[in-house]
Amino acid sequence: MLLNARQKWLGALIAPSFVASSAVAEPLSKINLRPGATELSQDIYDLHMLILWICVAIGVAVFSVMIYSMIAHRKSLGREPATFHENTKLELLWTLIPILILVAMAVPATGTLIEINSPEDADMDVVVTGYQWKWQYEYPGTGVSFFSVLRTPSDEIYNREAKGEHYLLEVDEPLVIPTGKKVRFLITAKDVIHSWWVPDFGVKRDAVPGYVSELWTRVDEPGVYRGQCAELCGKDHGFMPVVVVAKEPAEFDAWLAERQEAAAREAELASKDWTLDELMARGEQVYARNCAACHQANGAGAPPAFPPLKDSPIALGDPQRHIEVVYDGVPGTYMAAYGEQLSEVDLAAVITYERNAWGNNVGDQVNPIDIVEFAKSN
Amino acid sequence: MSAVDAAVDVHHDDHHHGPAKGIRRWIFATNHKDIGTLYMWFSFAMFLLGGSFAMVIRAELFQPGLQLVEPEFFNQMTTMHGLVMVFGAVMPAFVGLANWMVPLMIGAPDMALPRLNNLSFWILPFAFATMASTLFMEGGGPNFGWTFYAPLSTTYAPPSVTFFIFAVHMMGISSILGAINVIATILNMRAPGMTLMKMPLFVWSWLITAFLLIAVMPVLAGAVTMMLMDIHFGTSFFDAAGGGDPVLFQHVFWFFGHPEVYIMILPSFGVVSQIIPVFARKRLFGYESMVYAMAAIAFLSFIVWSHHMFVSGIPLSGQLYFMYATMLIAVPTGVKVFNWVATMFRGAMTFETPMLFSVAFVILFTIGGFTGLMMAMAPVDYQYHDTYFIVAHFHYVLVPGAVFAIFAAVYYWLPKWCGNMYDERLGKLHFWLSFVSVNVLFFPMHFVGLAGMPRRIPDYALQFADYNLLASIGGFAFGLSQLFFMFIVIKTIRGGRKATAEVWEGAKDTTLEWTVPSPAPFHTFETPPVVK
Numbered sequence: 001m002l003l004n005a006r007q008k009w010l011g012a013l014i015a016p017s018f019v020a021s022s023a024v025a026e027p028l029s030k031i032n033l034r035p036g037a038t039e040l041s042q043d044i045y046d047l048h049m050l051i052l053w054i055c056v057a058i059g060v061a062v063f064s065v066m067i068y069s070m071i072a073h074r075k076s077l078g079r080e081p082a083t084f085h086e087n088t089k090l091e092l093l094w095t096l097i098p099i100l101i102l103v104a105m106a107v108p109a110t111g112t113l114i115e116i117n118s119p120e121d122a123d124m125d126v127v128v129t130g131y132q133w134k135w136q137y138e139y140p141g142t143g144v145s146f147f148s149v150l151r152t153p154s155d156e157i158y159n160r161e162a163k164g165e166h167y168l169l170e171v172d173e174p175l176v177i178p179t180g181k182k183v184r185f186l187i188t189a190k191d192v193i194h195s196w197w198v199p200d201f202g203v204k205r206d207a208v209p210g211y212v213s214e215l216w217t218r219v220d221e222p223g224v225y226r227g228q229c230a231e232l233c234g235k236d237h238g239f240m241p242v243v244v245v246a247k248e249p250a251e252f253d254a255w256l257a258e259r260q261e262a263a264a265r266e267a268e269l270a271s272k273d274w275t276l277d278e279l280m281a282r283g284e285q286v287y288a289r290n291c292a293a294c295h296q297a298n299g300a301g302a303p304p305a306f307p308p309l310k311d312s313p314i315a316l317g318d319p320q321r322h323i324e325v326v327y328d329g330v331p332g333t334y335m336a337a338y339g340e341q342l343s344e345v346d347l348a349a350v351i352t353y354e355r356n357a358w359g360n361n362v363g364d365q366v367n368p369i370d371i372v373e374f375a376k377s378n
Numbered sequence: 379m380s381a382v383d384a385a386v387d388v389h390h391d392d393h394h395h396g397p398a399k400g401i402r403r404w405i406f407a408t409n410h411k412d413i414g415t416l417y418m419w420f421s422f423a424m425f426l427l428g429g430s431f432a433m434v435i436r437a438e439l440f441q442p443g444l445q446l447v448e449p450e451f452f453n454q455m456t457t458m459h460g461l462v463m464v465f466g467a468v469m470p471a472f473v474g475l476a477n478w479m480v481p482l483m484i485g486a487p488d489m490a491l492p493r494l495n496n497l498s499f500w501i502l503p504f505a506f507a508t509m510a511s512t513l514f515m516e517g518g519g520p521n522f523g524w525t526f527y528a529p530l531s532t533t534y535a536p537p538s539v540t541f542f543i544f545a546v547h548m549m550g551i552s553s554i555l556g557a558i559n560v561i562a563t564i565l566n567m568r569a570p571g572m573t574l575m576k577m578p579l580f581v582w583s584w585l586i587t588a589f590l591l592i593a594v595m596p597v598l599a600g601a602v603t604m605m606l607m608d609i610h611f612g613t614s615f616f617d618a619a620g621g622g623d624p625v626l627f628q629h630v631f632w633f634f635g636h637p638e639v640y641i642m643i644l645p646s647f648g649v650v651s652q653i654i655p656v657f658a659r660k661r662l663f664g665y666e667s668m669v670y671a672m673a674a675i676a677f678l679s680f681i682v683w684s685h686h687m688f689v690s691g692i693p694l695s696g697q698l699y700f701m702y703a704t705m706l707i708a709v710p711t712g713v714k715v716f717n718w719v720a721t722m723f724r725g726a727m728t729f730e731t732p733m734l735f736s737v738a739f740v741i742l743f744t745i746g747g748f749t750g751l752m753m754a755m756a757p758v759d760y761q762y763h764d765t766y767f768i769v770a771h772f773h774y775v776l777v778p779g780a781v782f783a784i785f786a787a788v789y790y791w792l793p794k795w796c797g798n799m800y801d802e803r804l805g806k807l808h809f810w811l812s813f814v815s816v817n818v819l820f821f822p823m824h825f826v827g828l829a830g831m832p833r834r835i836p837d838y839a840l841q842f843a844d845y846n847l848l849a850s851i852g853g854f855a856f857g858l859s860q861l862f863f864m865f866i867v868i869k870t871i872r873g874g875r876k877a878t879a880e881v882w883e884g885a886k887d888t889t890l891e892w893t894v895p896s897p898a899p900f901h902t903f904e905t906p907p908v909v910k
């Protein structure tokens with residue numbers, strides 16, 4: 001864009017310290033937007049600096065007149081007040097000049113806004129789905145789909161352990177995208193509104209249940225890019241980060257192929273015969289990732305909002321009822337329908353775990369096949 | 379007692395109109411001054427309550443990690459802080475000022491509808507008692523932010539949301555009744571000779587604000603009623619699973635919400651436009667353009683609501699339109715700032731406390747205006763939206779904006795209300811404490827916001843730690859300074875140098891309230907003054 005060159009020149013002239021060439025190499029600014037990793041984020045950054053400096057200039061002009069008169073036009077200096085109280089020309093002038101400045105700012109802003117909202121001709125799609133409180137990433141047509149959950153341990157959050165470098169900005173499985181490709185994000189949510197935000201891409205879009213909105217990016221530098229959910233989405237809104245890893249296309253393809261194989265292996269697991277110990281081991285992991293946020297790692301829950309599972313009549317009672325609660329959720333409450341989020345194996349494992357952990361000791365086990373049958377009869 | 383009062387007894391020889399004694403004076407109050415006083419004290423109580431919620435927030439954010447409260451309670455604090463400050467502190471303070479000052483400034487004996495006035499005040503304590511009680515209910519109080527976006531506030535809300543809805547309805551009724559009263563008073567009860575274009579700007583600001591209130595409070599009532607229906611009666615206005623639309627909620631809310639922010643700032647404009655000319659000893663520059671600018675801002679406030687929703691998925695054409703429309707607001711707002719500066723220019727200024735707060739208002743409100751202009755640029759708002767940059771912006775326009783204007787108004791008119799001068803040294807100290815701490819509190823929020831810290835989070839990544847610590851220190855200092863303000867006000871009410879009728883040098887020539895004695899007698903302007 002024509003104007004961009006000028007903006008960059010302006011930025012370079014007045015703000016040498018802010019003009020960072022590459023976001024990945026530079027330490028993150030603690031006081032300003034960062035130029036980010038894409039052309040779009042750079043355009044946004046330039047616009048931001050342009051308008052910032054225009055505001056500073058206007059502010060300096062207006063406040064210096066004001067401060068000058070506060071110093072020079074004081075009664076204690078024996079000043080007599082002037083009597084003027086209107087001046088049509090002046091008033092017209094300070095109505096028209098701001099309008100011209102606004103028009104000058106609207107032109108580049110319009111260009112960038114159109115660019116942001118042009119997701120057409122993408123090389124690939126990623127479906128981003130917000131849940132309380134995790135993100136699901138899906139690569140349509142490949143069968144690859146997974147959840148991305150905060151990895152920071154609660155010991156760090158509750159100050160029992162030193163906080164790591166990427167405290168609250170780390171996930172178990174990041175989204176992976178190829179560099180140099182136009183990637184379109186199809187953003188939606190399953191429960192409440194979330195907002196998917198990667199500052200370095202200049203991409204932020206509300207994830208609204210019932211809607212799919214589109215944004216896009218093209219990242220040139222391989223690297224790890226971190227963001228957060230930006231729309232208040234309930235209890236753990238502050239704990240659902242976004243992490244995106246950009247890989248060279250060849251590496252990306254290898255990664256995707258590996259994920260596809262893993263998905264196929266997972267599917268086979270459903271027909272395997274599971275022992276109680278195997279289910280318990282797997283269930284503990286599934287529970288930690290998906291359920292502990294509300295029901296707590298020790299099963300004690302956080303009543304009244306989140307019931308305990310230790311000694312809960314459902315966890316101790318009829319397995320079919322237990323499956324039903326987990327599979328279908330409890331509509332109108334925080335308890336989501338995990339049937340659509342977890343595999344049969346994971347469901348079986350976590351239910352088995354709940355029935356036998358924390359002294360529940362029911363002793364029975366729920367097998368993947370039970371889940372398959374429950375799903376069929378539903 | 380003045381000659382005006384003597385005239386009262388001649389007209390109503392059957393009984394004497396003094397204030398009733400004891401608590402009855404306040405419960406059955408119909409006198410605009412008493413009701414104004416009630417509003418002001420109520421507002422201050424809510425300011426302290428909302429402020430204590432803010433202290434919890436700042437204490438939790440003092441350091442990274444969760445120390446004091448759980449996220450669930452933190453969300454209740456941010457929500458209640460916003461609701462209490464907006465609906466309980468700022469709005470009632472301005473209604474209180476309107477009650478006290480509008481009749482005095484237009485030469486009317488009272489508000490047009492005194493009993494309605496009583497009702498609109500006494501609804502408020504019940505509304506806020508209902509609201510505050512939700513904190514003690516099972517499942518906790520509202521935890522979905524003061525903007526209460528559905529479906530977080532409907533399907534996923536705690537059971538107490540129903541009480542929240544009724545509290546909002548009550549506040550809405552109170553505001554609408556108050557607004558009707560203000561309009562009826564201003565349009566019907568001005569002293570002979572006071573044409574609309576001779577009205578003091580504070581009165582103008584309230585006339586416009588009252589129309590905004592009547593226009594948008596019903597919209598808010600509509601929004602919460604739809605929530606009520608979704609929660610209890612099986613409708614799906616905002617529930618996508620039932621064919622509804624969560625974004626509809628945001629449109630309805632911000633159609634109320636954007637004018638609402640002007641409801642909080644227009645009366646501040648009015649206050650500052652009264653004070654600056656008095657202490658500059660010079661007529662307000664551009665009176666007419668001030669009136670037109672306020673009217674223009676009020677009009678624009680109805681057609682820019684979706685600038686709160688640039689990233690909610692509205693179409694490109696919508697984003698473009700709302701970007702252009704929003705940028706336009708800078709024009710009339712700029713006119714107002716330029717006019718204030720031109721009023722000060724070549725005046726003969728003194729800087730008593732009301733003037734200090736007014737000057738700080740002009741500077742700091744303008745900074746909030748600048749960040750507003752930055753956010754109007756839709757593509758850049760993709761980065762700013764829902765970060766602490768936004769929090770910094772609206773706190774700059776609401777705290778050193780609206781709240782400073784209220785402080786200015788209290789110092790300016792307190793001698794008229796209670797007949798005593800406040801202690802100027804203490805007033806100035808309060809100003810400087812507030813001025814420094816408010817900037818230490820809110821300025822760093824610009825930094826963490828730009829650096830990427832989302833709003834409404836109880837814990838944050840390590841790179842935001844330094845400036846959050848600073849903001850928290852500023853927050854505690856600002857909170858303490860307001861207890862000092864309470865001390866100053868009480869001290870003034872209890873005694874002090876007696877105020878003259880005029881109070882401020884030359885004020886008699888500006889507006890009518892300075893022509894009646896200090897303290898203003900219970901009844902004023904029973905015989906209307908004549909305005910030339």
Ligand SMILES: [Cu+2]
Pocket residue numbers: 130131133193194195229230231232233237240
């Ligand atoms: Cu979220």
